[in-house]
Amino acid sequence: MEGFDPVAFSERYEAREFVRLSLMRCTIHTVTARDALMLQPLFQDLMRRILKTNFGKPLASVDLGRATERSRALVEERPMTAGEIGKVLIEEWPDSRPDALGMVSRHLLAMAQVTPRGLWQRGGLARHTTLQHWLGKDLNADVTPDAMVMRYLAAFGPASVRDLQLWCGLTKLAEVVDRHRGELITFRDENGVELFDLPDAPRPDEDTPAPVRFLPEYDNVFIGYKDRARVVSDEAAEAVWLANVNYPVFTVDGFLRGTWNLDNTKGKATLSIRPFKPLPAADRAPLEEEGAALLAFHAKDADHDITWGLHGD
Incomplete structure (x- = not known):
């Protein structure tokens, strides 16, 4: 991340080199345009299942095929939010619910969030159009999960099949890993679970110092693994919120030690650091x-302050 320029990054959204869309675990991610076309088809069945689980009852009387194509026509005419789509579709299916109808497009179409959503210090409502319309290209219909699995291991190995499946939300990936065993190196963790990695991947010694890090909510250091003991300190494990990782957290020597928050208002940026126990x-x-x-990265022109407390105070 040395020399990272968030404005230049934003410009690549506007140039449609980068895309925000629903992928792993049916949550929003930023990927390259090429990867968007490759990855999205892998998650279509997952998104369909989640739609049925979450909205099956209000959509029971809805012709999903027709609702999908109606949604496609709407968003390719102009980008819309899920709420805006639902308000239009409820006129045709008044026995349903606008929120459920608005989810049809997100789960059954390849939908890209359009700018200014996601732009650095700008943002906007989450309006969507189809990925194909946004990029002017078709989806990669013949894709398999193999490339994604190997790239996951390049980023997160050594890792288990359960780690991989939790990270992406897909199942039955053991057979994919088995296809590539000849290209991988294996280990066993303290519990005997088999871990996989690329042979030439870096694997620092366990005593290698880890610099402090401020991490956002839902960072992949958690979401990337089923077994999070590698980064969760004893005091963090006692926190009831840890399962959702819904706070920005910081690490000391590679382990969670507390939460943080940044408030940037009226020309003053304050970073609040809240360890679980005094440091x-x-x-x-x-x-x-x-x-x-x-602070300098997020608010270079503001006055800066750092405050300390304890998490939960």
């Missing part, structure tokens, strides 16, 4: 140094 000065100093860099 020694030797740990506070690098956090303040990294925190100053975080």
